[in-house]
Amino acid sequence: MTRANLVFAALLAVLVPLSLLAGRVWIAPGDFGPGNTWLILAELRAPRAVLAVTIGAGLGAAGAAMQGYLRNPLADPGLFGIAPMAALGAVASFWLGSAIPPAWAAWSLPLMALIGAGLGMAALALIAGRTTSDATGGAGGGIALFTLAGLMLASLAGALTALAITLAPNPFALSEIVMWLNGALTDRSWREVAIAAPLTLAGIGVLALAARSLDALTLGEEAARSLGVEPGRLLALLVVGIGLTVGAGVAVAGIIGFVGLIVPHLVRPLTDRLPSSLIVPSALAGACLVLFADSVVRVLPLVTELRLGIALSLIGAPFFGWLLLRMRRGRL
Amino acid sequence: MTADAGLVAENLTLTRGGREVVRAVSAELVPGQITAITGPNGAGKSSLLLGLAGLLSPADGQVTLEGRALAALAPADRARALGYLPQSPDIAWDVAVENLVALGRLPWRDRGTAEVAAALAALDLEALRKRPVSRLSGGERARVLLARVLAGTPHWILADEPLAAIDLAHQFRLIAHLKACAAAGQGVVIVLHDLALAMNHADRVLVLKDGALLADGPPEIALAPAVIAQGWDTDVTWIGEPGAQALTFPAGGH
Numbered sequence: 001m002t003r004a005n006l007v008f009a010a011l012l013a014v015l016v017p018l019s020l021l022a023g024r025v026w027i028a029p030g031d032f033g034p035g036n037t038w039l040i041l042a043e044l045r046a047p048r049a050v051l052a053v054t055i056g057a058g059l060g061a062a063g064a065a066m067q068g069y070l071r072n073p074l075a076d077p078g079l080f081g082i083a084p085m086a087a088l089g090a091v092a093s094f095w096l097g098s099a100i101p102p103a104w105a106a107w108s109l110p111l112m113a114l115i116g117a118g119l120g121m122a123a124l125a126l127i128a129g130r131t132t133s134d135a136t137g138g139a140g141g142g143i144a145l146f147t148l149a150g151l152m153l154a155s156l157a158g159a160l161t162a163l164a165i166t167l168a169p170n171p172f173a174l175s176e177i178v179m180w181l182n183g184a185l186t187d188r189s190w191r192e193v194a195i196a197a198p199l200t201l202a203g204i205g206v207l208a209l210a211a212r213s214l215d216a217l218t219l220g221e222e223a224a225r226s227l228g229v230e231p232g233r234l235l236a237l238l239v240v241g242i243g244l245t246v247g248a249g250v251a252v253a254g255i256i257g258f259v260g261l262i263v264p265h266l267v268r269p270l271t272d273r274l275p276s277s278l279i280v281p282s283a284l285a286g287a288c289l290v291l292f293a294d295s296v297v298r299v300l301p302l303v304t305e306l307r308l309g310i311a312l313s314l315i316g317a318p319f320f321g322w323l324l325l326r327m328r329r330g331r332l
Numbered sequence: 333m334t335a336d337a338g339l340v341a342e343n344l345t346l347t348r349g350g351r352e353v354v355r356a357v358s359a360e361l362v363p364g365q366i367t368a369i370t371g372p373n374g375a376g377k378s379s380l381l382l383g384l385a386g387l388l389s390p391a392d393g394q395v396t397l398e399g400r401a402l403a404a405l406a407p408a409d410r411a412r413a414l415g416y417l418p419q420s421p422d423i424a425w426d427v428a429v430e431n432l433v434a435l436g437r438l439p440w441r442d443r444g445t446a447e448v449a450a451a452l453a454a455l456d457l458e459a460l461r462k463r464p465v466s467r468l469s470g471g472e473r474a475r476v477l478l479a480r481v482l483a484g485t486p487h488w489i490l491a492d493e494p495l496a497a498i499d500l501a502h503q504f505r506l507i508a509h510l511k512a513c514a515a516a517g518q519g520v521v522i523v524l525h526d527l528a529l530a531m532n533h534a535d536r537v538l539v540l541k542d543g544a545l546l547a548d549g550p551p552e553i554a555l556a557p558a559v560i561a562q563g564w565d566t567d568v569t570w571i572g573e574p575g576a577q578a579l580t581f582p583a584g585g586h
Contacts, residue, residue: 068424071424072424212438212441215435215438216435216438217424218423218424218425218427218432218435219418219421219423219424219432219435219477219480220418220421220422220424222382222387222416222418222421223416223417223418223421225387225407226385226387226411226414226415226416226418227411227435227436227438227439227484228407228408228410228411228412228438228439229407229438230407272427272428272431273425273426273427273431274425274427274431275425
C-alpha cells in the first residue's frame with residue numbers, strides 16, 4: 001500500500017465513526033442501544049455516510065483521471081458536461097412529475113439523471129470519438145476538441161436546465177428543482193446507496209484501467225501514442241468511467257462541485273505525481289472530503305441545513321483561486 | 333541487407349489537415365546507421381518521421397518494418413519496436429527523472445528496473461535520478477527524454493530535432509550516444525535542421541523539399557552544394573576536413 005493510500009485510508013477510518021456520531025442529535029460513543037439511537041444510526045446516518053464516501057470516492061477518482069487526461073491540474077470532471085447532463089435529466093423528472101406512474105416515482109429522478117449522463121457520454125463519444133484517431137492527420141484535435149465538446153455540452157445542458165426552471169409547472173416544482181440542483185445528502189436512504197455504490201465502484205474500476213495510458217500522456221499525445229496508447233480506447237474508458245462515477249453521484253445527490261478539482265491536489269504531494277498513482281488515493285481522499293463536509297453541514301447551527309453542494313463550492317472556489325495564484329507563480 | 337530487415341517507406345504519401353505534407357517518398361532505412369532527415373522549413377521532415385513511427389496513417393503507400401506493414405502491427409508491438417522522441421515535449425507533471433524514464437517501459441507492461449538503470453547510466457543521469465524534471469537544465473532534460481526512449485529498448489530510435497535548443501557540449505554527448513546505439517545495431521533516424529551536424533555525423537541523409545525526396549545518400553552526396561542550392565535556394569560551400577566540416581556563405585550572397 002502506498003503512502004497516499006495509507007494516509008487517506010487511515011483518515012477515512014477515523015472520519016466514518018465520527019460522522020456517525022455527529023448531527024443534530026449527538027450520539028455518545030457506546031450508546032448504541034435499541035430505540036431511536038439505533039434507528040438514527042442504521043436508517044439515517046449510516047446510509048448517509050456510505051453515500052458520502054461513495055460519491056466522494058467517485059468524484060475524487062474522476063478528478064484525478066480528468067486532470068491526467070487533460071494534462072492540466074485545473075481540470076474538473078464537471079468540464080466533461082456529464083454532470084450538467086445528469087442534472088438536466090433529473091430536472092426533467094421533476095418536470096414530468098405527475099406523468100410518472102406512482103410505482104416509479106421514487107426511481108424516476110435517479111433513473112432520469114442516469115439517462116441524462118448516458119446521453120452526455122454518447123454525445124461526447126460521437127463528437128470527439130472519431131477525431132482522436134490519427135487518421136485525421138493528428139493535427140492535435142483530440143483532447144482539445146474533447147474539452148470543447150464537453151464545454152458545449154455543459155452550456156447546452158445548463159441552458160436547458162434554466163429553461164426547465166423558468167417553465168416550471170408550479171412553484172413547488174420550481175423550489176424543489178432549485179434545492180435539488182444544490183446537491184445534498186439530506187434524508188438519503190439505503191435505496192440511493194444501492195443505486196450509486198455499484199455504479200461508482202464500476203466507474204472507478206474503469207478509470208483504473210486507463211491509469212497507465214494516462215501516465216503516458218505525461219509526455220504529450222504523440223509520445224503517448226508512440227508508447228502504444230490507443231486514443232480511442234482511452235477516450236472510451238474515460239467517458240464510461242467518468243460517466244458512471246459522476247452520473248451516479250448526481251443521480252442520488254445533485255450537483256456537488258469542486259471535489260474532483262481539489263482532491264488530486266491534496267494527494268499529489270504524497271505520490272510520484274503520475275496520474276496512475278493518484279486515482280485510488282484520490283478516491284479515498286474524495287471520500288474523506290465529502291464525508292467531512294457533510295458532517296460539518298449537519299452540525300452547523302443554522303435554521304435549515306446548509307446544502308452540501310453550496311458548502312463545497314464555498315470551500316472550492318477560494319481553493320481554485322489559490323491554485324490560480326500558485327500557477328501564476330509557477331508552482332503548479 | 334535485405335528490405336526485410338529495415339524500416340521501409342514505400343511510395344509514402346501523408347496528409348495533415350487535408351494537405352499533402354509528404355509526397356510519394358520511398359526509402360529503405362537500415363539499422364546500424366544514423367539516418368538524418370533534413371530539408372527547409374515546412375518540407376515535411378517531422379511528418380515523415382511520424383509516418384515512419386506509425387503515428388500518421390498513410391494517405392497512400394505504406395511503411396513496413398521487417399517486411400510487415402506498420403498499420404497491421406498491434407500498437408504495443410509497434411511501440412516496442414519503434415521508440416519515438418517528439419521535439420521538446422512539454423512534460424505535464426513534475427515527476428522525478430527515474431519515473432519519467434520508466435515511462436519508456438509502458439509498452440512492455442513491466443517495471444524494467446534493469447533497462448531503466450541502463451538507460452540512466454548510458455546518458456549519465458544516475459546522479460539526477462531523484463530530481464524533479466522542473467529542476468533540470470535544457471541539456472539534462474534532452475538527455476532524460478532520450479533515456480526514456482532508450483529504456484524501451486526499441487530496435488529503432490526515431491527522434492525529432494533531439495539536438496535543437498541544447499548547447500554544443502551536450503549536442504556532442506547526445507550524438508555520441510546515438511552513434512553508440514547505431515553501433516550496437518539499433519536503427520537511428522533523426523530530423524536535423526543543422527546541415528553541418530548531418531554532414532559530419534550521419535551515415536545517410538534524406539533531403540526533403542515540399543514533401544518530396546530531393547536527395548538520398550551518404551552526406552557528401554545528399555548534401556552537396558548543388559543539392560543545397562536546389563533545396564534551400566542558397567549558394568554555399570563546405571569547408572574543413574571530412575567529419576569536421578562547416579558551411580560558408582559566399583560574401584554578398586543571399
